Amino acid sequence: MSEQFPVEAGHIMLFARSIGDKNQIYYDSGYASTTEAQGVIAPPTFVAASSQFDEGYSLRPKIGEPWFGSGKAATGVEKQEGGSGGLHAEQHYEYHRHLRPGDILRSVVKEGEKWERESKRAGKLKFSETITEYYDQNDELVITARSVGVVTERPIDQ
Amino acid sequence: MVLKASDISEGQEFSEVVAENLTRTQIVQYAGSSGDYNPIHTDEVYTKEVAGYPSVFAHGMLSMGATGVAITNLVGDGRLTKYGVRFVNQVWPGDTLTTTLSVESISEDAGEFFVDLVVSTSNQDGREVVRGSATAKIDP
Numbered sequence: 001m002s003e004q005f006p007v008e009a010g011h012i013m014l015f016a017r018s019i020g021d022k023n024q025i026y027y028d029s030g031y032a033s034t035t036e037a038q039g040v041i042a043p044p045t046f047v048a049a050s051s052q053f054d055e056g057y058s059l060r061p062k063i064g065e066p067w068f069g070s071g072k073a074a075t076g077v078e079k080q081e082g083g084s085g086g087l088h089a090e091q092h093y094e095y096h097r098h099l100r101p102g103d104i105l106r107s108v109v110k111e112g113e114k115w116e117r118e119s120k121r122a123g124k125l126k127f128s129e130t131i132t133e134y135y136d137q138n139d140e141l142v143i144t145a146r147s148v149g150v151v152t153e154r155p156i157d158q
Numbered sequence: 159m160v161l162k163a164s165d166i167s168e169g170q171e172f173s174e175v176v177a178e179n180l181t182r183t184q185i186v187q188y189a190g191s192s193g194d195y196n197p198i199h200t201d202e203v204y205t206k207e208v209a210g211y212p213s214v215f216a217h218g219m220l221s222m223g224a225t226g227v228a229i230t231n232l233v234g235d236g237r238l239t240k241y242g243v244r245f246v247n248q249v250w251p252g253d254t255l256t257t258t259l260s261v262e263s264i265s266e267d268a269g270e271f272f273v274d275l276v277v278s279t280s281n282q283d284g285r286e287v288v289r290g291s292a293t294a295k296i297d298p
Contacts, residue, residue, distance in 0.1 A: 014187075015192070017187065018190070018192070018223075019226070019246075020176060020224050021226075023227075023235065025235045029191060036160065036236065039190075044228055044229070046238075048194075048223070051193040053193075060195045061181045068197065069195075069197030069201040069266070070201050070207075074204055074206075074207035075204055075207075077206045087218070087245075090244045090245065092240075093240065094240050094267065095239055095240070095241075133251075146295075154210070156248065
């Protein structure tokens with residue numbers, strides 16, 4: 001994400017609802033102001049939503065462009081290989097502070113290691129690591145994220 | 159409420175149900191909030207016919223987020239310093255997820271107290287779906 005990620009109160013509320021978190025600190029500024037945090041903060045995994053602001057993000061339909069999900073046919077593109085495409089294998093966060101509405105983040109992305117291994121349930125697994133540092137409007141590092149993605153040779157046996 | 163070092167001991171476990179009969183609608187809700195609209199999470203037709211899975215399944219990050227609810231409910235708001243997981247099995251519609259947090263260690267550094275937790279979330283069949291660790295700054 002080279003673009004800016006504005007952290008907004010409504011977005012935090014929707015995100016908290018979607019993970020099943022009814023903690024008032026994520027939507028009730030009156031309540032939140034009486035807590036140690038002294039205001040609304042974002043849930044710990046909220047930076048996952050930075051993809052909303054990633055112009056080139058491939059897992060969001062783009063207006064006017066074909067989408068690989070179903071419409072009249074099961075997929076909207078001509079060539080779609082089986083298998084899962086990419087899956088998420090690991091996610092790690094280090095918090096230097098917690099996010100608040102009004103923060104404006106930018107990120108610095110670094111490619112990490114790549115490795116492969118065989119698995120009984122999904123064939124060859126290709127792993128790749130990405131390190132993302134999120135900086136705030138004061139250029140302070142707020143969250144360091146390490147993500148591992150995996151591409152499987154075939155769908156995982158159930 | 160913030161967790162206190164004096165109230166816990168190593169090996170102590172805390173459990174919380176973080177999703178009950180997970181719905182496809184909640185998975186769609188998460189797609190909308192996170193921005194990850196991958197059809198394998200939102201589109202049953204695509205997932206069965208093209209991706210080759212029996213149904214849509216939850217984003218790994220939804221299971222990490224739901225697991226995080228149990229963690230922040232235990233340690234307090236804004237107290238996490240580290241949180242990491244591996245996604246060891248997929249989470250499916252209808253799953254009920256229970257998170258267990260085990261106190262691995264309690265430490266003091268320059269007058270500040272920290273707890274290291276072993277994090278594990280399992281489905282209704284006892285199959286682990288998320289495994290990881292978390293560290294939080296707690297009160298004395």
